[in-house]
Amino acid sequence: MVGAVVTGGCGGMPTTDSPRAAVQTAAERRDVFFAGGRYVGTGGQEVMQGAMYVEHLAPARVTQKYPVVFFHGAAQTAVNWITTPDGRPGWASYFLDRGYDVYLVDQPARGRSAWHPGLDGTLTKFSAPKIEMLFTDSAARGNWPQAKLHTQWPGTGPNKGRMGDSVFDQFYSSQVEYLGTNAETQALVKQAGTALLDRIGPAVLITHSQAGPFGWLLADARPQLVKAIVSVEPNGPPIESSTVFGAKKQLAWGVADVPITYDPPVMDASTLDIEKETTPERPQLMACWRQKAPARQLPNLKGIPITVLITEASFHSQYDHCTARWLSQAGVPTEIVRLEEIGLRGNGHMVMLEKNSNDVAAWIDGWLRKTLN
DSSP states (O other), rough: OOBBOOOOOOOGOOOTHHHHHHBOOOEEEEEEEOOOEEEETTTTTOOESSSEHHHHHHHHSSSSSOOEEEHHHHHHHHHHHHOOTOOBBBBBHHHHHTTOOEEEEEEEEEESSSOOTTSSSOEEOHHHHHHHIISHHHHOOOOOOGGGOOOOOOOTTTTTSSSHHEEEEEEEETTOEESSHHHHHHHHHHHHHHHHHHHOOOOOEEEGGGHHHHHHHHHHHHHTTEEEEEEEEOOOSSSSGGGGGOBBOOHHHHHHHSSOBBBSSSSGGSSSSEEESSSSSSTSSSSOOOEEEEEEEEEOGOOOOEEEEOOOGGGGTHHHHHHHHHHHHOOOOOOEEEEEGGGSOOSSGGGSSSSSSHHHHHHHHHHHHHOOO
């Protein structure tokens, strides 16, 4: 059994309607270990830096060829995959029940993975109003064109998705501080994630949001051990961020903030020859940055099945096609799936926690079975 009991309400007092999760799964065994990391310091002051917490949930009978490794996004931990804030079983349970070995991680320097003052970088956080705008009350507070389509966040009543609502309070209670730079985060996860793959062998990666580049970097480092990538609204777009966060340079390597292998080789990201589309693909979408022809290739990612899932109402709906197109231009055929086009309407960015989360998980399960079997 994977379980979580969570209580609380405004002012720190328990409320009778607070969601409580007692999540029954098909887990036969639960193992916990740490992957990666190294000792730093001298003279009796050594500490382990960069180790990543890993939780392995094994079903009573494994029926799927490859395990699934879940990587959470910014401010999140593995809690994302265990239960929803309104107390339903999460995607970990869904995939266990269908015969997958499941691995859940807390990114290095996050959650149950140690952060060391003076060694690891400065931490940052999301405020509750920011979470309302980005994830839970987008229809009312989002500042992107698709925001008004958001209908799937759980809860009822006029305060749904806002501070003081029991479901929102549970979700916001799960948010934690995280490293302020994506480059540091990606470097740490590449090291620890490579160690994890070396330990468990071939696997499927399911990444969300900030974790999107982890999939590309781990596939680059261990192409024989990454059998498929399901990238749910990956950190993007390439080169320049959305105005939702204030347009600024990012992902200088196209799909990552740290080096990734190109052919012909690239020693410095500034030497990538890039251009921006003059007009977007269609209204309400961002114009994408791309390489000028002939585009350098990402040779280590070729042959790995990849799908990018985009929800109908998220701020990512404006630009995740840019990430998929960058990959395809670099010789990595990438499937783009907009959930509304397969009948899954109204989702926001935290799709694994929303009312129809199991419907989305079922699509992913079907894609994996079709792709890998």
